[in-house]
Amino acid sequence: MEFGDRVVLITGGSSGIGLETGRLLSQRGAHVWLAARDKQRMESALRQVEAARRSRGQRCGAVLADVTDPVQATRAVAEVTETCGSPDILVNSAGAVHPGLFRDTENAVMQRLMEVNYFGTVHMTRACLSSMAARQQGHIVNICSVYGFMGGYGYSAYCASKFAIRGFTEALRAELRPLGIRVSIVFPQNTATPQLEYENKLKPDVVRALDDTRVMSPQEVARAIVRGIDRRQYVIIPGAEGKLLFWFSGLSTTALHWVLDRMVDRALKRPRQRQG
Numbered sequence: 001m002e003f004g005d006r007v008v009l010i011t012g013g014s015s016g017i018g019l020e021t022g023r024l025l026s027q028r029g030a031h032v033w034l035a036a037r038d039k040q041r042m043e044s045a046l047r048q049v050e051a052a053r054r055s056r057g058q059r060c061g062a063v064l065a066d067v068t069d070p071v072q073a074t075r076a077v078a079e080v081t082e083t084c085g086s087p088d089i090l091v092n093s094a095g096a097v098h099p100g101l102f103r104d105t106e107n108a109v110m111q112r113l114m115e116v117n118y119f120g121t122v123h124m125t126r127a128c129l130s131s132m133a134a135r136q137q138g139h140i141v142n143i144c145s146v147y148g149f150m151g152g153y154g155y156s157a158y159c160a161s162k163f164a165i166r167g168f169t170e171a172l173r174a175e176l177r178p179l180g181i182r183v184s185i186v187f188p189q190n191t192a193t194p195q196l197e198y199e200n201k202l203k204p205d206v207v208r209a210l211d212d213t214r215v216m217s218p219q220e221v222a223r224a225i226v227r228g229i230d231r232r233q234y235v236i237i238p239g240a241e242g243k244l245l246f247w248f249s250g251l252s253t254t255a256l257h258w259v260l261d262r263m264v265d266r267a268l269k270r271p272r273q274r275q276g
């Protein structure tokens, strides 16, 4: 796909994976628009995206919006459309995480992650859909997680929201294909972003002990996303471990559970060994 002249809207574009995807698409000639809530972070992100432009004619911009609010989601898309044209590519990267055992996780956390990760994706998709359908073209890219296809110890709230994204995206793909609109789902593994920093502070010991997948850079993940869009892939898995786990999960739930349970048992023993 040629990205020159494409209008790309990226939620969560002020940080991490969203920002790096924006920078890369800006280098490839797209008109990149970022959406998030914090004005200061957004201004700094926009400067980086503008600095990456291939030509001065690229119109990049930023809109402040909380994706959990359907009115703000609609307004954000209207603002981009008015200034630059309807988005050709929507990347839903806005997200939040909060690790902890289910018994220690309040309902407010379960609801917040569902609101940001799942309903944020739903609201932004809805806001972009009618113009994509009218033009019979467009691409919606939903950033999920390896926790969108396997259950992670200490991640009940996050997994529920990411599995919801996966179910939504599967159905969306089937419905939008006849309308000429492409859909992709991205399953990143641990990636060095502010979200991971926040997550690391909250991880219970067992979850920390389980954490031995390679931490990818947001640049690597962004490269995989842009390559996946280019190649029109539905499933985009940036990391080798993510690919292996995805393959395993498709092979047999029993086999996947066997591997994950052995890892959890080992991690549960570690603190006890240290005490003894």
Ligand SMILES: NC(=O)c1ccc[n+]([C@@H]2O[C@H](COP(=O)([O-])OP(=O)(O)OC[C@H]3O[C@@H](n4cnc5c(N)ncnc54)[C@H](OP(=O)(O)O)[C@@H]3O)[C@@H](O)[C@H]2O)c1
Pocket: 011, 012, 013, 014, 015, 016, 017, 018, 035, 036, 037, 038, 039, 041, 065, 066, 067, 068, 092, 093, 094, 095, 096, 097, 116, 120, 143, 144, 145, 146, 187, 188, 189, 190, 191, 192, 193, 194, 195, 196
């Ligand atoms: N980092 C990882 O290890 C990892 C692994 C797998 C999947 N992922 C997923 O990748 C995506 C990007 O994560 P990241 O690691 O790049 O996180 P990040 O660096 O913390 O960025 C999160 C972005 O989302 C925005 N955001 C959060 N809540 C929002 C809301 N209600 N409305 C609008 N924007 C909102 C943030 O800006 P404001 O706070 O200013 O709104 C920020 O721009 C997320 O969906 C995440 O779950 C991350």
